[in-house]
Amino acid sequence: MERKRCAALLLSLALTAGTLAACAEKSEPRQGAEGQPDSTPLEVTIATPQVGEAPKKDSEVELAIEKYTNAKVDIQWIPAAAFEDKKNIMIASDEMPKAFKLTYNATTLNAIQSGLFWEIGPYLNEYKNLSDANPMYYDNIKVEGKLYGLPLYRDIGRAGIVYRKDWFDALGLKPPVTLDDWYNIAKTIAEKDPDQNGQNDTYGLFMDRSYNDTALSSSFLTRLSVSQGAPNKWGIENGKVVAEFMTKPYQDSMKLLRRLYAEKLINQDFSVVQTADADNKWNSGKAGIRINTVASAAATSYDNVSKSVPNAAVDIAPYMGPSGNRVPAEPGNNGFFVFPKSSVKDEMELKRLLGFFDQLLEPEMSTLLTRGFEGKHFEKTPDGKAKFKDLTLFNLEVKPYRDSLPSFEVTGTGLPLQLNELQAKGWKVVADNLQNAVPNVALTLTSKTYMEKGAELDTLIRDAQTKYIMGKIDDAGWEAELERWKKAGGDQVMEEFTAEYGKQKK
Known part of the structure; x- marks a missing residue:
């Protein structure tokens, strides 16, 4: 969700396959890199992990995309379990497609730093839809301050407090603000x-057990502490990068959980409970707040609990704290497309490829990717919105493309989806959160020490947090564990992050 889009869900005409084709014919010829007409179909080869059952070549959706964009699309769907190995082989052999979906990890970072891919940041402003996206989407995948990829956009401010409104009302409770x-x-x-x-x-x-997952900005302890003023995983204090758990708001949040545990007000087995078991506790009507969810899924949370408790009432509220709404920004992508220099031969071809992805965010393509075809996958409501007609068919025929190509499911330019009151309220929380999302300042920073010892350091501090909450160590014991983390490499990680942060700010 981006600033220019989340103020309103834009209304566009629902398009049948025939309308899509007609629009495509009207839009030709396409413009080349220098603004000159170019009627030659653009060859777009894509490699991406498979989502569900791989669509057949020349599917109805694919043909509609080709017609609208004046392109010849060839998507290589690679089974997700084999994707990383296949990706590494393709990078090593330098035999890559024109658009290659990667995720932000060490292999990707090394390939980018080796100069294998085009830098696209300088061209972004030439494309209306791509440049309209909130800058945080791009900041979150930059390498050494430069942009090399187009993200598969995902919501950045997803945190929300889903709660049992019937319980809150009966007990005179309101959504929490303070600890x-x-x-x-x-x-x-x-x-x-x-x-x-x-x-x-x-x-x-x-x-x-995921309450303090160091890899997830969606972990509960991070969400809670950020609402109270803590950084999102890593923040800046006195000009230096520091870990969230070194800050007072985070430690105050840990003390709250310690008190709740001591008074048996939270489940005593939290350190071993799986997320699915926590979900089941909500679904069976035994939890007042569902902490393992996202705001946009509030209606789903209601559906789940209402099966066990038909008279349950569910509501959604933003995370609030002393400074108002404040949530951890999540990465905002499900991977990103890079453009290999070995297969994208020159600037003109690169610009045409960027133009192809820009077109996918136009109303016609946005409707296709997120709703499918009118009459087949969705129906148009009297108030001009989309209502799914056959969600199973949509998931089979359209969802693989929606999940594998850039799109905004609810806040894009396509036909708005008909939402019930709780769905609309959940999506509003997500949209409002974007203005108050706290970035992880180290998300795109590199630390040699963290790459070598990160897993060990993360385990050390997670275990110390759990011991503290369970009362196995006291305040002095926590401080001792913090010192152990620093000496084991934590201090070095913060120094390296700080140095990298300084370079990017120059």
């Missing part, structure tokens, strides 16, 4: 028997 609010909610729901079954079996929040 004291979180404590009071957990205590009240645990002790006041909101489901009125006479048993001590309800939780304000039911945690699982």
Whole structure:
């Protein structure tokens, strides 16, 4: 979701396959790199992980894309389990497609730093739809301050508090703002028997072992602490990069969880519970707040719990804190497309390829990728929105393209999806969050020490946090573990991140 789009869901005409073809005919000839007409179909070869069942070559969707963009598209769908190995072979042999979907990891970083791919940042402003996207989408995949890829856009500010409104209303509770609010909610729901079954079996929040996952900005402890003023994984204090768990708001949030654990107001087995088990606790009507979800899925959370508790009422609220709405920014992509110099021969071809991806964000293509064909996959409602007619068929025929090509599912320029009240409220929280999303300052920074010792350091600090919350170590013990983390390489990581951060700011 980008600033220029999330103020309103733009209305565009629903398009049948015939209309798509007609629009494509009107839009020819395409413009070349220097603004000259170029009617020669653009060859677009793409390699991407397979999503579901791989579509057949020359599928109806693919033909519509080709017609509209004046391109010849050849997508190589690689089974997800084999993709990393296949990717490494293709990079090593320098035999790559014109658009290659990668994820941000060490192999990708090395390939980019080796000069294998075109830098696209200087061209972005030439393309209306690509340049309209929130800059954070691009900042999150830059390498040494330069942009080499087009992201598969995903929501950046997804955090939201999904809660049992019927319980909150009955107990006189409101969505939390302060840490004291979180404590009071957990205590009240645990002790006041909101489901009125006479048993001590309800939780304000039911945690699982991913609560402090160091790799995820969506982990609960990061969401909670960021709302209270902490950085998102890594932040800046006194000009230096510091880890979130070295800051007071984060440590205060840990102290809250320690208190809740000591008073048996959260599940005592949180350190071993799987996410699916936590989801089941919500689904069975035993949790007051669902912490392992995203705001846009509020309606799904309602559907899940209503199967067990038909009279349940569910609502969604933003994460709030002393400074208002504040959430951790998530990476904002499901990988990104790079353009190899070995297969994209010159600047003119690169610009045409960028033009192809820019066109995929136009209303006609956005409707196709996110809704499918009118009459087949969706129907148009009286108020001019899309309502899925056959979601199973959409998932089979269209979803692989939607998930593998750049698109904005709800906030794009395509035909708006008909949303119920809770869905609309959830998406509004996501849109509003974008203005208050706190970036992870080290997301695109490199640290040799972290690459070598990151897994070991992450495990050390995660274990220390769990021990502290469970009361196995006290404040002094936590400080000792923090010092151990620093000496084991944490100090060096922060120094290297700080140096890289300084370079990018120059």
